[in-house]
Amino acid sequence: MAASMGSVYSQKEFRSKKREVFEDILEERRQSSDLRYAMKCYTPVIYRNLTPCTPSGLKTSVLQSLELQYVIRQISSESGESCESIQEQAAEILDEMGHNLRMGAIRLFAMSLSKIFKRLFQKVCVNEEGIQRLTQAIQEHPVVLLPSHRSYIDFLMMSYVLYSYDLALPVIAAGMDFMGMKIVGELLRMSGAFYMRRSFRGNQLYWAVFAEYVKTLIRNGYAPVEFFVEGQRSRTCKTLSPKFGLLNIAMEPFFKGEVFDTYIVPISINYERVLEESLYAYELLGVPKPKESTSGLIKARRILNENFGSIHIYFGQPISLRSLASGIINRTQYNLKPRHLPQRPPEDVQSFVRDVAYQVELNQIANMVLSPGVLVATILLQNLPGMDFNVLVEKTLWLKDLIEAFGGFLEWPDNLSASRVVRSSIDLHSNIFTLVDGHVTLLEHKHTGLLTEEIVFEQAVSLLMCAFYRNQMINVCVRPALVVLACEMVQSSIKEEIFRSFSFLRSVFSKEFIFFPGSEDKDFDEGCFMLTKCDIIHTTPSEIMITDKGTIAAFFLSKMFQPFLEGYKLAYTYLVGEVTNAFTEKQYISGVRSFISRLIVSGTSKCYEALSSDMQKNILSSFVQLGVLKRMKSVSEATFCLEKKMVKETAEKLGLQMFTEKLPSARL
Amino acid sequence: MEAAQGSPVSALSQQRRLRVISGHLQAGAAPGISLNECKAPAAPSSAAPSIPKKRQEALKWNGWGYNDSKFTFNKKGQAEFTGKRYKLSGMVLPALREWMEKTFGASLDQKTTSRASLNVSDAPPALVNEGFLQDVKAIGISYSQDAEDRIFRAHGHCLHEIFTLREGMFKRIPDIVVWPTCHEDVVKIVDLSCKHDVCLIPFGGGTSVSNALECPEDERRVIVSLDTSQMSRILWIDEKNLTAHIEAGITGQDLERQLGESGYCTGHEPDSMEFSTLGGWVATRASGMKKNIYGNIEDLVVHIKMVTPKGIIKKSCQGPRMSTGPDIHHFIMGSEGTLGVVTEVTIKIRPVPEYQKYGSVVFPNFERGVACLREVARQRCAPASIRLMDNAQFQFGHALKPQVASIFTSFLDGLKKFYITKFKGFDPNQLCVATLLFEGDREKVLQHEKQVYDIAAKFGGLAAGEDNGQRGYMLTFVIAYLRDLGMDYYVIGESFETSVPWDRVLDLCRNVKERIVRECKERGVQFPPLSTCRVTQTYDAGACVYFYFAFNYRGLSDPVHVYEEIEFAAREEILANGGSLSHHHGVGKLRKQWLKDSISDVGLGMLRSVKNFVDPNNTFGNRNLL
Numbered sequence A: 001m002a003a004s005m006g007s008v009y010s011q012k013e014f015r016s017k018k019r020e021v022f023e024d025i026l027e028e029r030r031q032s033s034d035l036r037y038a039m040k041c042y043t044p045v046i047y048r049n050l051t052p053c054t055p056s057g058l059k060t061s062v063l064q065s066l067e068l069q070y071v072i073r074q075i076s077s078e079s080g081e082s083c084e085s086i087q088e089q090a091a092e093i094l095d096e097m098g099h100n101l102r103m104g105a106i107r108l109f110a111m112s113l114s115k116i117f118k119r120l121f122q123k124v125c126v127n128e129e130g131i132q133r134l135t136q137a138i139q140e141h142p143v144v145l146l147p148s149h150r151s152y153i154d155f156l157m158m159s160y161v162l163y164s165y166d167l168a169l170p171v172i173a174a175g176m177d178f179m180g181m182k183i184v185g186e187l188l189r190m191s192g193a194f195y196m197r198r199s200f201r202g203n204q205l206y207w208a209v210f211a212e213y214v215k216t217l218i219r220n221g222y223a224p225v226e227f228f229v230e231g232q233r234s235r236t237c238k239t240l241s242p243k244f245g246l247l248n249i250a251m252e253p254f255f256k257g258e259v260f261d262t263y264i265v266p267i268s269i270n271y272e273r274v275l276e277e278s279l280y281a282y283e284l285l286g287v288p289k290p291k292e293s294t295s296g297l298i299k300a301r302r303i304l305n306e307n308f309g310s311i312h313i314y315f316g317q318p319i320s321l322r323s324l325a326s327g328i329i330n331r332t333q334y335n336l337k338p339r340h341l342p343q344r345p346p347e348d349v350q351s352f353v354r355d356v357a358y359q360v361e362l363n364q365i366a367n368m369v370l371s372p373g374v375l376v377a378t379i380l381l382q383n384l385p386g387m388d389f390n391v392l393v394e395k396t397l398w399l400k401d402l403i404e405a406f407g408g409f410l411e412w413p414d415n416l417s418a419s420r421v422v423r424s425s426i427d428l429h430s431n432i433f434t435l436v437d438g439h440v441t442l443l444e445h446k447h448t449g450l451l452t453e454e455i456v457f458e459q460a461v462s463l464l465m466c467a468f469y470r471n472q473m474i475n476v477c478v479r480p481a482l483v484v485l486a487c488e489m490v491q492s493s494i495k496e497e498i499f500r501s502f503s504f505l506r507s508v509f510s511k512e513f514i515f516f517p518g519s520e521d522k523d524f525d526e527g528c529f530m531l532t533k534c535d536i537i538h539t540t541p542s543e544i545m546i547t548d549k550g551t552i553a554a555f556f557l558s559k560m561f562q563p564f565l566e567g568y569k570l571a572y573t574y575l576v577g578e579v580t581n582a583f584t585e586k587q588y589i590s591g592v593r594s595f596i597s598r599l600i601v602s603g604t605s606k607c608y609e610a611l612s613s614d615m616q617k618n619i620l621s622s623f624v625q626l627g628v629l630k631r632m633k634s635v636s637e638a639t640f641c642l643e644k645k646m647v648k649e650t651a652e653k654l655g656l657q658m659f660t661e662k663l664p665s666a667r668l
Numbered sequence B: 001m002e003a004a005q006g007s008p009v010s011a012l013s014q015q016r017r018l019r020v021i022s023g024h025l026q027a028g029a030a031p032g033i034s035l036n037e038c039k040a041p042a043a044p045s046s047a048a049p050s051i052p053k054k055r056q057e058a059l060k061w062n063g064w065g066y067n068d069s070k071f072t073f074n075k076k077g078q079a080e081f082t083g084k085r086y087k088l089s090g091m092v093l094p095a096l097r098e099w100m101e102k103t104f105g106a107s108l109d110q111k112t113t114s115r116a117s118l119n120v121s122d123a124p125p126a127l128v129n130e131g132f133l134q135d136v137k138a139i140g141i142s143y144s145q146d147a148e149d150r151i152f153r154a155h156g157h158c159l160h161e162i163f164t165l166r167e168g169m170f171k172r173i174p175d176i177v178v179w180p181t182c183h184e185d186v187v188k189i190v191d192l193s194c195k196h197d198v199c200l201i202p203f204g205g206g207t208s209v210s211n212a213l214e215c216p217e218d219e220r221r222v223i224v225s226l227d228t229s230q231m232s233r234i235l236w237i238d239e240k241n242l243t244a245h246i247e248a249g250i251t252g253q254d255l256e257r258q259l260g261e262s263g264y265c266t267g268h269e270p271d272s273m274e275f276s277t278l279g280g281w282v283a284t285r286a287s288g289m290k291k292n293i294y295g296n297i298e299d300l301v302v303h304i305k306m307v308t309p310k311g312i313i314k315k316s317c318q319g320p321r322m323s324t325g326p327d328i329h330h331f332i333m334g335s336e337g338t339l340g341v342v343t344e345v346t347i348k349i350r351p352v353p354e355y356q357k358y359g360s361v362v363f364p365n366f367e368r369g370v371a372c373l374r375e376v377a378r379q380r381c382a383p384a385s386i387r388l389m390d391n392a393q394f395q396f397g398h399a400l401k402p403q404v405a406s407i408f409t410s411f412l413d414g415l416k417k418f419y420i421t422k423f424k425g426f427d428p429n430q431l432c433v434a435t436l437l438f439e440g441d442r443e444k445v446l447q448h449e450k451q452v453y454d455i456a457a458k459f460g461g462l463a464a465g466e467d468n469g470q471r472g473y474m475l476t477f478v479i480a481y482l483r484d485l486g487m488d489y490y491v492i493g494e495s496f497e498t499s500v501p502w503d504r505v506l507d508l509c510r511n512v513k514e515r516i517v518r519e520c521k522e523r524g525v526q527f528p529p530l531s532t533c534r535v536t537q538t539y540d541a542g543a544c545v546y547f548y549f550a551f552n553y554r555g556l557s558d559p560v561h562v563y564e565e566i567e568f569a570a571r572e573e574i575l576a577n578g579g580s581l582s583h584h585h586g587v588g589k590l591r592k593q594w595l596k597d598s599i600s601d602v603g604l605g606m607l608r609s610v611k612n613f614v615d616p617n618n619t620f621g622n623r624n625l626l
């Protein structure tokens, strides 16, 4: 079925909604020789002011930079170690990190990836206009590529796509665990990737070498620099709260006047099915993931016989850092200190970087192409253990309209009947859905007998995988949904109260979903606007009411977010009821997990999603931010404790019925 | 923009001779120089100012410089430079037209028309303060209410000022011009001004490029332009201490010529020195081309006398350095006519150098050139002048190649023979050139020259001959005339400058040039602008950078406004890149809005309190700086 879908589509799919033309870059690969493709004449467009240099020249200029020399001298004077020996360490770090662009490797890489991708994916669709814009941008100014991060495939894919379009291969700041994968790691490195250790907090030298390396790349426009604002692969498929460190470094050359401008390009990479989906589910449930290793990858060869559907890559509009910063950042503040001295970013810069990071993620979200499977998963989650196929089709069509009205970017094959579309989605995700006798069920959930911890665990795996796909569109729905939730919670139609409740929910969930910092009003208005547009609510200047026609949609939205609401409530109950001493994150997660799994086994709760360590980590930091928890730094690990007084106080102050009411542990 | 070649440099041999003569005169006040008698002529014949009291007799009413000197296109459509004053005068410049067409998309068919002559009837009528007028008459000070005299003193040489002259009229101009002839006259005028509550604006050479001379539109009082041109005597020369005491209205060319007659010079040579005055230099903190040897104006002055509404400010002695609290000279230097009138200045003088030698170096690119200048500064061996032009300016040199074979044979031609042998591998679209001027005794100059060329070689620089260097310096001063030609063909432009630490020079140059190009595009300028720069001065801790910026404004309804917006953006870019608000042009009214950020609130408050004390009624009401 999947292959047939590929042939039904023409090579160029026309997107009516955003008028974007996607091109399937595998199409041509399927028709001509991969070898010839790999040997093609590759003369990428480059930055017009590029000062040509070799990878080793690059390393030398990093090592000799005033910035690094300063740090080396400083470390030496603090530690008593000689400058030479520190310099040597720096050189080693650089070797370990340094990428090493080799044409031969690129060609080998291009060829093997062609082969692998063709087996794994039906299509790799790229928006052509985005490529044109990028081609232009690369020539004008240094470019920073910021793709979403859902899979290790991301950066293989990025390099592959850029190679296909004759663009300069990016230099990638990638996590170090790849170093374990000997062959692939080396290949990746030769094709441009460079590595940073996952955690080098506290290692001043490492940080300095790394920062200088990135800045040098940007200063001379050597190649596009690529990294992930999310910092790591999102295991839940929800966009992770952004990290700012790398972005900060990447912007510094502009702030300090070392480059005229820098382009920031948000890129959305969406997988119809993600390679690591089950790995993620296990990981979230606390089963350690297998360490990445080449043999592991080779074992994963069976994967190669599976179908992972299509990939959509949307290259967003390049954003000029200069125009973003204009009127916001006063660059003269860098005038009174030598530019090579390490300097904590001034406050306005910090908040600017933060805003840009959020903006980039919001762009990624807006341009993320959603597949029909996302709708199917969302609907099924609200109808566990399963539902009638025809009802599912009907509901899917209904949801499609709703999501599109909310601005979701849906990839829906208009030339197929709706049931065909839903059918192929179920087939694609046959590892989580089954279709038997016109009935669709989520795997493992048709259990009728007594629950055990093992069964709960298995159910949780398939449920988290299903939620993974729902999560692809959760940020599209979050604003209207929180308005609906707020309406329900205040049990009143007074706009102000609803807004207050909305703001509260928004801050509780600030780690869970992506909101632009400080834009409560705008988010609320936007949520209301979408709901009004869809006739779900009716607003007057002072009131908001859910319309009769809108109750179904409102209920749907509210239900979509129940797992989150409930998960947070459970965590709260656990903290208030079961915890007395200070605790570490680790202790908390295992504690709350067994608490919740007990509730599920006993039939009191069905909140499988709360078993996810991702949600629990978000809860911790959200509660810390709300003042419900206090975070204490200690030598080894941070610990937390409940601010008992604060709980009631903040809760009441903010009017949190959700937290203030005495929660009977039985009925939540 | 350079000094008139005719005057200081060509007079060199004569100066050397004079020096021998003056050697026989013993130190002390030179003969024939009177200290107190106001009207008595100071020195003999040569003391008559080169610029007449009626400026219109010699100078253009709507452009730069002398009436007789200008660029035009002859009947054959070739550019030529008229007159006899400059080395380039009377020459045909066949390449200029193509350069203008190519660089700006300008065309000979597309001509703008300036009004043919100054339209005196459009001039705002003169306000009259009867009391002041009667008193001025009573003390016998020369004055004029003639419209032409007033308009000539209503402006400096900013683009919009010249544009206004060509196409319109200023909204406000001085109501009366007075010509004091000595310090005492100024004291009387300032007294009368305070007494009759008029607004007083000192006028020196009128070369300001910061709107400093513009009359505030909403000034209700009578505006009096105090023209210092008749105070231009060298009052004494002290050969023991190597100082000279001089009236503030003397122009640079007269000062150097007259000192030269005694074998001395100040060595202060701003590009505007034909017209700008000693008082103007002090008032704007001017900088001269040869500051590496002689220093900037603040290094040169030993004593300043200034007349303020509160009285006369001066020091009690002429000690070479004092620790007597903040130096009051530094309130005066850069005061831009807001505190009082500088009337007499004691300035350092030096014997005219025995030997001068030009030179030039070609670098493969601008980066290497800057690195070389930085090294020269590090070794503190900068020649009297060292300037580094970027590639666009290098190309421009070609455009001013005269037809006849002469020293002006173009740079490229001059380089041709080098190209074949030495410059292979230099990209003509990348290379840039430094011009050098060495001064001193012959042996030292040659030694010095070798040192500099050795450094240059380390940065890939190749010596490109004396002629190229000399031509470079000669061309700079005619560039000021070129703007007038551009304006005839829809091209407007200006130069502006900054100073910046060494490590930021390249970044600043690149970013500012690019910003200009961008802003032009965004504002609908139809053709890419000329956006070029050069490093004109080196210091221990940084350099002075000069930008030229011009564009074709066809298709724009308000070109001056567009121009000003772009210049504004360029200045913002300069500041964002660690450049200063100004290295030597000053603040005036043009750059006032940035002064607070440049010197901090408190700093501005300090200046304001000085102003409030010295001039509580804002008699010196040109509203510069604050």
Ligand SMILES: Cc1cc2nc3c(=O)[nH]c(=O)nc-3n(C[C@H](O)[C@H](O)[C@H](O)COP(=O)(O)OP(=O)(O)OC[C@H]3O[C@@H](n4cnc5c(N)ncnc54)[C@H](O)[C@@H]3O)c2cc1C
Pocket: B001, B002, B156, B157, B201, B202, B203, B204, B205, B206, B207, B208, B209, B212, B213, B228, B248, B249, B269, B270, B271, B272, B275, B276, B277, B278, B279, B280, B281, B282, B283, B284, B285, B286, B287, B288, B289, B336, B337, B338, B340, B341, B342, B343, B480, B584, B585, B586, B622, B624
């Ligand atoms: C083509 C060109 C080249 C230039 N090159 C240089 C250069 O190389 N270096 C440089 O430093 N500048 C340069 N300038 C700028 C200008 O020449 C200087 O600012 C010069 O010092 C101004 O002197 P002026 O006598 O013309 O003064 P004006 O333009 O007449 O006046 C300038 C300001 O000083 C005040 N003022 C003038 N005389 C007195 C006085 N006696 N007492 C108190 N206040 C007074 C005026 O009120 C006014 O505010 C150049 C300008 C042009 C147009």
